[in-house]
Amino acid sequence: MHASSGIDLFDDATLADPYPAYARLRELGAAVRLETHDVWALPRHASVAAALRDPATYSSERALALTDSVNDRLLVGTVVGTDGAAHARLRRVLSRQLAPRALKSLVRDMRERARALVEALPRDGGFDAVTDLAAPFVAGVVMRLMGLPEQDRALLLDLADATFDTFGPDNARTRAAFPHAEEMFRYLDRVATRDRIAADSWLGAIHIAVDRGDIEESQAVPLMLSYTVAGMDTTIHAITAALHLLAHTDQWALVRDRVVPTEAVLAEALRMEAPIQFFGRRTTRDVRVGDTVVPAGDQVLLLYGSAGRDRAKWGPNADTFDITRDSRDHLALGSGIHQCAGNHLATLEFDAVLDALATRFRTLAPSPDRAPTRRPHNILRGWHTLPLVAA
Numbered sequence: 001m002h003a004s005s006g007i008d009l010f011d012d013a014t015l016a017d018p019y020p021a022y023a024r025l026r027e028l029g030a031a032v033r034l035e036t037h038d039v040w041a042l043p044r045h046a047s048v049a050a051a052l053r054d055p056a057t058y059s060s061e062r063a064l065a066l067t068d069s070v071n072d073r074l075l076v077g078t079v080v081g082t083d084g085a086a087h088a089r090l091r092r093v094l095s096r097q098l099a100p101r102a103l104k105s106l107v108r109d110m111r112e113r114a115r116a117l118v119e120a121l122p123r124d125g126g127f128d129a130v131t132d133l134a135a136p137f138v139a140g141v142v143m144r145l146m147g148l149p150e151q152d153r154a155l156l157l158d159l160a161d162a163t164f165d166t167f168g169p170d171n172a173r174t175r176a177a178f179p180h181a182e183e184m185f186r187y188l189d190r191v192a193t194r195d196r197i198a199a200d201s202w203l204g205a206i207h208i209a210v211d212r213g214d215i216e217e218s219q220a221v222p223l224m225l226s227y228t229v230a231g232m233d234t235t236i237h238a239i240t241a242a243l244h245l246l247a248h249t250d251q252w253a254l255v256r257d258r259v260v261p262t263e264a265v266l267a268e269a270l271r272m273e274a275p276i277q278f279f280g281r282r283t284t285r286d287v288r289v290g291d292t293v294v295p296a297g298d299q300v301l302l303l304y305g306s307a308g309r310d311r312a313k314w315g316p317n318a319d320t321f322d323i324t325r326d327s328r329d330h331l332a333l334g335s336g337i338h339q340c341a342g343n344h345l346a347t348l349e350f351d352a353v354l355d356a357l358a359t360r361f362r363t364l365a366p367s368p369d370r371a372p373t374r375r376p377h378n379i380l381r382g383w384h385t386l387p388l389v390a391a
């Protein structure tokens with residue numbers, strides 16, 4: 001007998017607050033069959049970590065999203081959806097741009113951009129941390145690096161959010177998002193062409209990799225998704241999750257006075273609120289997970305959002321935001337060969353925003369008259385609006 005559950009991780013109420021469902025799944029077992037979606041959930045930190053570090057058993061090919069149409073039509077050939085030597089080849093193209101050494105020269109620009117946005121926030125007045133700060137900052141940085149025109153920023157943010165939404169089961173959100181995700185491909189075909197994209201940009205580097213014979217022409221657009229999709233909402237949600245949690249506790253002073261480094265704040269925010277709540281894998285052999293054998297060929301969901309709250313890993317206060325704890329083992333950026341290629345960039349972006357806020361504001365608090373809002377999303381967890389008051 002294996003553990004199973006009728007929990008639907010994708011109904012609106014569960015998406016609004018998935019943590020009670022995650023706690024129930026962790027209690028049920030290391031691998032729990034989700035009856036509604038015909039997949040296995042891995043809700044515990046230890047089993048998610050073990051799966052991430054065993055890509056030979058847990059394949060990413062045709063496995064990341066819950067529907068075949070998305071795995072077969074949108075994710076084939078992406079770096080995140082490819083195994084083995086082919087994955088390594090694709091990843092090498094990105095690594096040149098995203099390695100810490102390559103990013104060093106961007107730090108000044110990022111800090112200036114963050115300072116300018118923070119300086120423009122009203123003194124003693126409220127602001128929206130999503131629309132006034134995190135979204136324009138992240139999209140501004142990434143659009144320029146990709147080499148895409150600034151005026152397409154809002155469109156790109158919409159298409160990226162929709163592409164992630166298609167990772168869900170065959171529900172209304174996935175179906176509504178699918179055409180927008182397809183539009184991302186058409187957009188890149190139309191706009192990210194050799195004659196329109198600067199050679200020294202991230203997308204330009206992908207064309208150069210094709211010309212050098214490092215990758216095939218047909219791999220260029222799927223590889224571009226590594227930036228256009230993976231590099232925006234994830235970081236926006238990480239920044240705003242941290243600001244929300246900081247505003248609701250008394251820990252801002254520790255950030256403001258530089259007592260706790262911003263990397264530690266980011267790690268703790270990612271542990272508490274993984275911007276990507278899960279990715280799928282497909283088993284290549286029968287594999288024992290706890291006391292269950294998951295058969296070869298089945299799909300498993302690695303629940304990053306649940307792993308971050310696992311008391312077996314994080315102790316009895318796992319649900320408490322505490323920037324002084326050591327959260328470095330969190331899995332919200334993945335682990336192993338598919339570990340987030342953009343993690344250095346995300347860390348620098350996060351640091352630039354927190355540093356700018358810490359330089360200007362002594363206090364950070366929730367807006368007294370406007371509540372933050374979320375929009376249910378199949379895979380991303382983040383704020384749609386986040387009104388704060390800083391002084």
Ligand code: HEM
Pocket residue numbers: 052060079080081091094226227230231232234235238270274275276279304331332333334335337338339340341342343345346
């Ligand atoms: C805090 C922000 C971010 C979070 C939470 C995040 C999360 C993740 C996660 C969980 C994975 C693992 C996928 C897996 O195991 O299958 C991943 C992979 C990836 N991320 Fe991020 N990401 C962030 C920022 C970024 C940025 C800024 C970029 C690029 C500009 C980026 C590009 C990628 C790419 C290309 C991969 C695939 C790596 C591979 O398959 O080898 N990410 N990310």
